[in-house]
Amino acid sequence: MSSTSTSVSTHDRAWPDRWWHLSATGLFFAAAYFLISMSPSLLPRTWYYQGVISGLCAAAGYGLGVVLAWVVRGLARLVRLRVSVSRETEHVLRVILPILSVVAVVALTASNVRSQGRTAEFLGLSPLRPVDWVGAIAVAVALAALLLAIARGLRRATHRLAEAAGQVLPRTLASIVAVVVVGTATLWLSDNVLFHQGMQAMAASAAQMNARQPAGRSVPASAFVSGGPGSRESYASLGYQGQMFVTSVSQASLIRAATGRTAKEPIRVYAGRGDDRTIEQVADAVVAELRRTRAFERKVLAVITTTGTGWVDDWSAKAIEYLSDGDSAIAAMQYSYVPSAVALLTDRETPREAGRVLFERIEAEISTLPEDRRPRLVVGGESLGSYGGHAAFVDSDDMLRRADGGVWVGTPSFTGIHAELTGARTPGSPAIAPVIDDGWHFRFATRAEELTHDYYGRDYGEWSFPRYVYAQHPSDPVVWWNPSILGAEPDWLREPRGRDVNPDVTWIPFVTFWQLTTDMAVGHDPADGFGHRYGAELVPAWGAVLGGEPDDDYSRIIAGVQQAVHRAQ
Known part of the structure; x- marks a missing residue:
């Protein structure tokens, strides 16, 4: 490189290390999964279900991006890899990449909105209105932020526990103990408190309905x-x-x-x-x-x-x-x-x-x-x-x-x-x-x-x-919902779509599962002959x-x- 070049490490660029610190790579993947989550599925979704799906997918995408950045940094240090570009190239990238990103986001969003509208037309239903999309985005941002805050709280708790355990244990063992303890506590809280309490509340409501x-x-x-x-x-x-x-x-x-x-x-x-x-x-x-x-x-x-x-x-x-x-x-x-x-x-x-x-x-x-x-x-x-x-x-x-x-x-x-x-x-x-x-x-x-x-x-x-x-x-989500679609493409999405399914529907890891999950909640919305009717x-x-x-x-x-x-x- 020339003497005028500026070294740019492969480490993930981010804002200052404060509670609002965000990973650039994580944000990239979060945005990508957010856009993907708006792709059509079997049935048109309500704005709040769209918001839940987009929030879950954005949070999952952010987590994936953070993990990938961490892996790449680790591998780069291992092989002593360092990438650098000239100052002029860095300036161009700083200008062009945001513009291209905005164009891509607008184009993909418009395409997904139109495609979801076609799904509604297939089934004789009304597509989401602009105000509905605003509501969906608000729900998605709020949910993603909540999930990110929870994840960061768990990470901070793990670090503090590791520091405390490090007073009496070797550093590596202290870290392992901290991860196991926080992970076990999180699973217990999620399963025995949040999940079971939520299910019990639903069961109590169902019991009242049954009576x-x-x-x-x-x-x-x-x-x-x-x-x-x-x-x-x-x-x-x-x-x-x-x-x-x-x-x-x-x-x-x-x-x-x-x-x-x-x-x-x-x-x-x-x-x-x-x-x-x-x-x-x-x-x-x-x-x-x-x-x-x-x-x-x-x-x-x-x-x-x-x-x-x-x-x-x-x-x-x-x-x-x-x-x-x-x-x-x-x-x-x-x-x-x-x-x-x-x-x-x-x-x-x-x-x-x-x-x-x-x-x-x-x-x-x-x-x-x-x-x-x-x-x-x-x-x-x-x-x-x-x-x-x-x-x-x-x-x-x-x-x-x-x-x-x-x-x-x-x-x-x-x-x-x-x-x-x-x-x-x-x-x-x-x-x-x-x-x-x-x-x-x-x-x-x-x-x-x-x-x-x-x-x-x-x-x-x-x-x-x-x-x-x-x-x-073909448009009945109850038939096609299956946990296996989280990571494996099913035959019915490898083959031509059914006559009542939008041809744009495709399999997307993680995303399709959650789309079908919320589709089940609106399975009875279409007329007889479609969905779960x-x-x-x-x-x-x-x-x-x-x-x-x-x-x-x-x-x-x-x-x-x-x-x-x-x-x-």
Whole structure:
């Protein structure tokens, strides 16, 4: 270098070493992750969810930048690397880099805003307004600053503890002890205080909701439902969702009006889970209700695994009742009352236990009947209910042997049998709509039309009984949310996007996981047919499972269900 050159060390330039000291490399990565976080995902986000995602990503990016700068400095010292540039070059860089950074930020922000607008257009929703973006940025900055302050507080505590321990221990050992002690204390505080206290607060709120009685609903007068005359389960014990389930039972007169055929009064049985009941006791209570209502004499008996709150999709329930002319019984039970998202984070085993125990109890009861007097045993569930319901079976072959068909709706991709079938799909069929043995027993459908042909329009062969339908929208975040996407690109993002997904959606490490996490919170915002909203498409699905054909005319049944269905969760 010439004598006029100025040495610039590879160490990370920053502001003076005070509490407001910030790493330049950390800020660069924070800005990059902040911009990336505004990229589109499956569903348009609310401003506050966008703010949370951007804040988390900015904080993670800052941390990554700090770590990388520390590693580079360490390696540079190790190999005695020193980089220097001339004074003129340094001046040019100081002028050009900020300008290029501003241009890049503005361009990427505008591009992401437009792309999120296209996502909203795909689903018929309104995009965020400029004032919403201002709010999102404010939330992001506040959250990122909070997380940074917490991290710096922990670092300072570690340094002080290391200094104190250094009075009696070697320096290296003192540092290790300080890191272990502060790390352990942080994990304990996060898990036992913050996380568990937060979950307990949510559970308490859910318990209050569960204890409420639905407005406009009263104790049923029908003996064919739990909570009604002669029922061993009191109406109050069913919980909020159980009360909604039994009071939403289809009326025989409405079924007759829609089908033009004679109809029976359908049976719906349900048992709530009080504090003094085990899963096994709740399942036994359901079986007792089935016996009381003589449900085992019906043509169809459906075992539906509920979501975390105890909810059963009324579109599925009414579809079964209308298609069977009311000659049906639907059995469900409550295993918790917390929302499915909370249950996914805190307890994935209870839904599986509930799905397994209830099916096994009912299966055992049916096995005592003569074969010619057994009802058609079908299964179903939505989202967490589908995940739990699958636990009754070892694999797809076991499901074919032990049940007479089913409709699984919005099944999480980490569900064992779902993953098994998707992994065994015909080469060339997409992960969003796998083809299994030319649709011989299992058919994945992103819309009702795909019950007769695959995603690309190729007709299926014969559909043999038992029949199973997996209804899943490409834009349903519940289906595609999976912790593995934190660090691994899933097949559905390697392949062409689904018809209801913005083509701009792409996999980004760490970011995509959090985008889908918040997408789940708004999964019911779109209209039926998009996101986690399944409606009329479930009628032909259940029609095919129960013995009809998927291309039959279900318009009168759909219209009848549409008038009476209850959709709120």
